[in-house]
Amino acid sequence: xxxxxxxxxxxxxxxxxxxVTCGNMEHSNMLTVAWTGTICxxxxxxxxxxxxxxxxxxxxxxxxxxTINLTTASMARATDWAGVRxxxxxxxxxxxxLTPVAGVKVACPYIDESxxxxxxRVKEIIHLGSHDMFVADVVNVLADESLINPDTGAFDLAxxxxxxxxxxxxxxxxxxxxxxxxxxxxxx
Numbered sequence: 275x276x277x278x279x280x281x282x283x284x285x286x287x288x289x290x291x292x293x294v295t296c297g298n299m300e301h302s303n304m305l306t307v308a309w310t311g312t313i314c315x316x317x318x319x320x321x322x323x324x325x326x327x328x329x330x331x332x333x334x335x336x337x338x339x340x341t342i343n344l345t346t347a348s349m350a351r352a353t354d355w356a357g358v359r360x361x362x363x364x365x366x367x368x369x370x371x372l373t374p375v376a377g378v379k380v381a382c383p384y385i386d387e388s389x390x391x392x393x394x395r396v397k398e399i400i401h402l403g404s405h406d407m408f409v410a411d412v413v414n415v416l417a418d419e420s421l422i423n424p425d426t427g428a429f430d431l432a433x434x435x436x437x438x439x440x441x442x443x444x445x446x447x448x449x450x451x452x453x454x455x456x457x458x459x460x461x462x
Contacts, residue, residue, distance in 0.1 A: 284309075288438040288445060291353050293343045293388070294322055295374070296333040298381040302374060304366050305330040306357025308439040309405060310342060318412035320394060323405035329361040334408060338396040339380040343388035345437040347446040353437060354444065379414040389434040391416040 289308045297303055309323035322340065324331050334340050345353045352370035359366065367374055374383035377393055384391035394410035421430050436447040 285441070287440040289440070291345055291350075291437045291439040291444055292322075293345055293349075293353055293356055293372075293385055294324075294330065294334075295341045295343060295384060296330050296337065296339070296382050298337070299374065299376050299383055301333075302367075302383050303330045303333055303361035304343075304356050304370075304372070304385070305361070306353050307342075313409065319397070319410060320392065320412060321407050321409050323402065323407045325405055331406070334396070335399065337381060339377075339382055340394050340396070340408065340410070341377060341380060341382050341384045342392040342394065343385040344390045344392075344431075344434070346387075346389060347435040347437055349387055350437055350444050350446075377414075378416065384416055389418040389421055389436075390431060 290310060292307050292310055293304045294307045294310075295302060295304045305324070305328060307322050307324065311321060313319050313321050320342065322342065324334065349372070352372055355370055356366050359369070366372075373386035375386045377384055380393045380395065384393070392412055393414040393416070394408075395413050396408050396410045398409040400407040400409065417429055418434070421434055422428070423430065432447070432450055438445045438447055
């Protein structure tokens with residue numbers, strides 16, 4: 275394939291479209307984040323990158339906690355809405371119809387409708403430019419029990435209909451094409 279030079283930019287897609295919750299049960303907010311991911315397995319660590327001018331930024335910086343809530347296709351409208359409206363002007367819980375539930379290991383709520391909520395404690399804030407990266411320890415994971423096979427204990431996140439973001443558009447995660455290691459598995 276012929277390649278054309280393109281201006282430098284953030285072109286690593288798709289990404290998860292997540293809702294990050296912060297604050298506490300009395301004063302909380304949510305914001306849509308696509309700049310997120312895993313950075314270490316052991317100890318489990320992840321990150322979010324947030325613009326300092328966002329309403330949620332000081333809530334996260336003050337508490338040094340947040341929760342990453344994976345989103346689904348059924349949450350797409352709420353996810354988009356929470357990303358283009360400010361918590362300074364709107365009660366995002368009321369406007370999106372999503373349900374806050376008290377966190378287990380952190381003060382901020384998680385979203386009941388999310389199939390997976392990852393409770394995090396900030397270890398470090400790295401100032402990068404347009405965004406600051408909150409590097410965090412994962413302190414708890416809350417999984418929707420309907421996605422756990424009662425016989426095997428296996429978690430079937432693939433059946434949740436996860437929402438992805440790619441270059442300005444949202445997509446529902448598609449059909450699996452193989453499991454990790456399938457390309458080198460010995461044929462029976």
